[in-house]
Amino acid sequence: RIVPSGCKLIGSGSAVPSLLISNDDLAKIVDTNDEWIATRTGIRNRRVVSGKDSLVGLAVEAATKALEMAEVDPEDVDLVLMCTSTPDDLFGAAPQIQKALGCTKNPLAYDITAACSGFVLGLVSAACHIRGGGFKNVLVIGADSLSRFVDWIDRGSCILFGDAAGALVVQACDIEDDGLFSFDVHSDGDGRRHLNASIKDSQTNGELSSHGSVLGDFPPKQASYSCIQMNGKEVFRFAVKSVPQSIESALQKAGLPASSIDWLLLHQANQRIIDSVATRLQFPPERVISNLANYGNTSAASIPLALDEAVRSGKVKPGHTIAASGFGAGLTWGSAIIRWR
Known part of the structure; x- marks a missing residue:
């Protein structure tokens, strides 16, 4: 029997890559300086993924810390929400995170794509799942690696972005204790025209393209994404x-x-x-x-x-x-x- 309930925030965690890029570092790449960036943005440093870093790895680290604070075992997680616009896999990251955390009961895990609004929407989604009944412990993760979509010679955008992950555990509770x-x-x-990273076409496979006269517009061009446009x-x-x-x-x-x-x-x-x-x-x-x-x-x-x-x-x-x-x-x-x- 499904019984509606309230929800509360009981654990948090976060993780950032080890590589730190300062404003002085960026001044070696583009025409800028620490004072110019800090005055206009308030930013002095950012962390970016490098080497063997992965978004899933950061997300798992943040989620593990949140679960430990909440004193919730991974096997007791009922739902994993991964809020990201930059997953390591086109088809989403949440199931990989669920597996890596050791959520042995195969709980539902899916991505929410809403860019910088994603985590708030993730919290709302978690609350809706819990309040509807059937879910007790929901893991909400916000993680992005926008450095992979930055034009590092555009000083208007490369100064702004960094990579990180954060997580919260949202747990069912009595309605009067709703958080x-x-x-x-x-x-x-x-x-959308003010902020996007749109899909762009690239050339098709050369061998397949040779059949274009027979197959018309097939095969379609292979796709990739542009750098952030803002x-x-x-x-x-x-x-x-x-x-x-x-x-x-x-x-x-x-x-x-x-x-x-x-x-x-x-x-x-x-x-x-x-x-x-x-x-x-x-x-x-x-x-x-x-x-x-x-x-x-x-x-x-x-x-x-x-x-x-x-x-x-x-x-x-x-x-x-x-x-x-x-x-x-x-x-x-x-x-x-x-x-x-």
């Missing part, structure tokens, strides 16, 4: 308008005033965006979580990475309420009002 108070999610496909000014305008509206909507749905929120946790895209949103919502700087300077924009990993660091440093404590909001390619954006433990 997801509300959410607000949106998409606007018209904004109109920074338009993305900034979108974020500073849409994110405060989304958070205010989520607060209204939760019946909570902004003054009841202990922490504002935004997708770590650009410090100017974070500061602008905080100002519009009248959040003082000391109540805003930010680790952007150390890692850059890590896409779906940025929110769980920042939350995990804040939890482990003692900044975020049990019972604290957090307004979390992600925004990015799609365009897609969403907010959730959550309580830690």
